[in-house]
Amino acid sequence: MSVLRSRRHVLLPGLFALAIGANVATTVPAQAQPQGQRARTPNDTLKSVEVSPDHKVTFRIYAPKASEVSVNGDFKGGGKMTKDEQGVWSLTTGPLRPDFYTYGFNVDGVRTVDPKNAMIKQGIANVDSMLLVPGEESEFEATKDVPHGEVRQAWYRSATLGEPRRLHVYTPPGYDQGTEKYPVFYLLHGAGDDDSGWSTIGRAGFIMDNLIASGKARPMIVVMPNGSLPRPTNFPRTAPGTAPSPEARAAMEAIQNRFTDELLKDVAPFVEGHYRVLPGVENRALAGLSMGGGQTLRLITTNPDRFAYVGIWSAGLFGGNPDEWEKRNAAFLDQAKAFNGTVKLLSIRVGDGDFALAGTKNLDEVLSRHDVKHELTINDGGHTWINWRKYLSEFAPRLFR
């Protein structure tokens, strides 16, 4: 009972500190963090992150005993932080383009989120801190005073996987007040993420709210399933920084085929049975980033008549051999005419600093060789959510027109 007893003695101040708004440094539950009358530390009033009016970002972390601390994220200007005499490490970037960013600290080899920042992006195996640099460029993804749709967590039973699975569903403003049916857009995340990614760092709901409010996009239902499938215990491991073995690639291939079943035989029927979606291929869109782009490509090559609007982002044939891919997908490529008749938009996008650039160009070449109608757009930037949010904001307005 010692923990309970200590709680009884130390928690009253702890809770009041919370209740009346003292700065809370701990990431440990207040009720489990004995505080007593301890001396104050710089951590009590430490602020991180801080964004200046000129869009510079200052990161701070209290680590008096650490010998090396760095901050890194999907922005320029991260790196080693400097320590002051009080044990507070800090780093200030140059002006960052207004946008959302993810980052984390590395404290003497221990990677951690920012203990002072509760904005969190969760993955299947990692957690990042998030920050917003507000400004004109990030207006499209900001939480604005416009009519908001709902982002729903729903559960369905997957026959393919034999377990209950969660997905996120965006329903447009007014969905519950009306009876009309909507087109449906299946939006896939990348490796390491789950069905929450597009609703945290992906900002999908806010991007759609803003597009719909300004009349730039049609109201639609956006379905964000979990593309990270459970792996067999004997799944071949690949060490970080090493290339996957042929066995590992084959195992990944099998998992990707399962996802095709998962989406078409489990997710889509659940969605069509539980939400007011318009029938017909012309009311169905599909897009994905990175691994989700690979899943999207596999879905349309194996089921070319299911989706009229398709986006493949930061993926292409990454890793794969184009000739081999061309052979494997001969059946699809031979149907180019039929596919071109069904698909109103096949948009392929990648950044010029994205490792998927080469694979994307390979895909473009093979599709062109077989007259598969598509667009290729190469823009600035790397393999980051900065691009994927931008792609969503430019793709959604073109859907269901």
Added chain:
Amino acid sequence: MSVLRSRRHVLLPGLFALAIGANVATTVPAQAQPQGQRARTPNDTLKSVEVSPDHKVTFRIYAPKASEVSVNGDFKGGGKMTKDEQGVWSLTTGPLRPDFYTYGFNVDGVRTVDPKNAMIKQGIANVDSMLLVPGEESEFEATKDVPHGEVRQAWYRSATLGEPRRLHVYTPPGYDQGTEKYPVFYLLHGAGDDDSGWSTIGRAGFIMDNLIASGKARPMIVVMPNGSLPRPTNFPRTAPGTAPSPEARAAMEAIQNRFTDELLKDVAPFVEGHYRVLPGVENRALAGLSMGGGQTLRLITTNPDRFAYVGIWSAGLFGGNPDEWEKRNAAFLDQAKAFNGTVKLLSIRVGDGDFALAGTKNLDEVLSRHDVKHELTINDGGHTWINWRKYLSEFAPRLFR
């Protein structure tokens, strides 16, 4: 462009490591974490947390340079961890009662979530890791293969606060397929949390799913608003471990009064306008824990005719003077008869190890003195979610009968 360039070079392996299921140690975005051909470390395959069949929990963190590492949470057996020759710190608890728990590490004074565990509970100023010890006792809150309702994130415009605000809403299984109306239960979180708390560590949706599936609770809508109101910049600070000043108490009082307006003038009208809720006091329940229990108490004393079922958990008159409270609430206390006629259940609960025990007993005494009909139940345990989930699972079945 150095970051982008380094990305182009290092990310392919990084992404494949993710894509094909290598253990991902980092909490930093894969694309921002140069990995190159770096040497492997014990962190690559480190597992945390690990729950043994006999319900012991092992925590591990790779911190080769740290001199002191501890783990603490809302369970017994946390504390200082021990380091092995590879730089991995670990601690194994004794058998824990099957339940959900929150915890965090302290690495040389830096508090961090578990970098190896993506189960996260978010607050307004803190982030905790979560773990589940599966077993018979945690079945009531587990994700089971039963019909699931939805947990929705919705946004409304608060006139009281003059900003868009988010709330979480649980709709029961089948809500979208039917047209019937449901009773509504307003469920409030505690200090330091936001509207997501009851849906992460609170497990509200799963608890309701399981109760409804077993016929123990009526299908109902559960509304979980954000009770942590924005504070004026001149809000009096209270250092952790110190008692609040009279000014700080007064400021908190003003904020609590604003929450009464927020719930009755903004949240409830939004809910009644957007969800199929049954009208009438007999179809309205309200409960809250800790700060939310204080908000609940304030709501019913100022609006005694609005809710027929009320729960006050781990709150009571904590901190307050009973005689002073009795004076301030004379108007309410004098209406005991009318209140007793309206309210079918006023359930007051607290743990015997909870710092709110004394304040709860004070509330019980004052209410008894004025013949305000209520129940007082004191059970084991402290000021923890372990109790609050239990209270929800025992309160919900008694609603709207």
